[in-house]
Amino acid sequence: MMRRRWPALGLTLTGVALLAGCGRPDAAAADATAEHFYQAVEAAEGADACSFLAPATVENLEDDAGEPCADAILAGEVGDTLTSRADDATDPVARVAGRQAQAVLPTDVVFLTVSGDHWLITAAGCDARPQRPYDCVLEGS
16 A cells, blocks of 8 residues: 555655746746846837736826837836936845735836736836835836
8 A cells, every 4th residue: 555655645746846846937037027127118128118017007008198108118207207217227126925026126116917927017117105005107007
């Protein structure tokens, strides 16, 4: 009987190990997403910057601006705010809670959500307000 249990236990442990490797993206991946987003903004690559945004965030930006994301993300108040923060948008520190993350940069706070096996930005250009929600120039609805 012991021999039959070991193969089953081995398969169970192998399955657990495989599942552990297929988990959600980690804090380092959230950091990288925030940093790459700001690199695209700094390089004025609107389409590239938009590729890091969650669909609801893209939709909200396009609805508010009345133009495609690639143009809207670099224009108006959103563009001005994100561009001004891009210079110092390095070395983010992310905290992950389930399927959500918050990446804190020297000049910004970015909120992210899991989409498949990677992070997408749900809000950026965010300022903390004591005892109130963050004030973000870019966010999904």
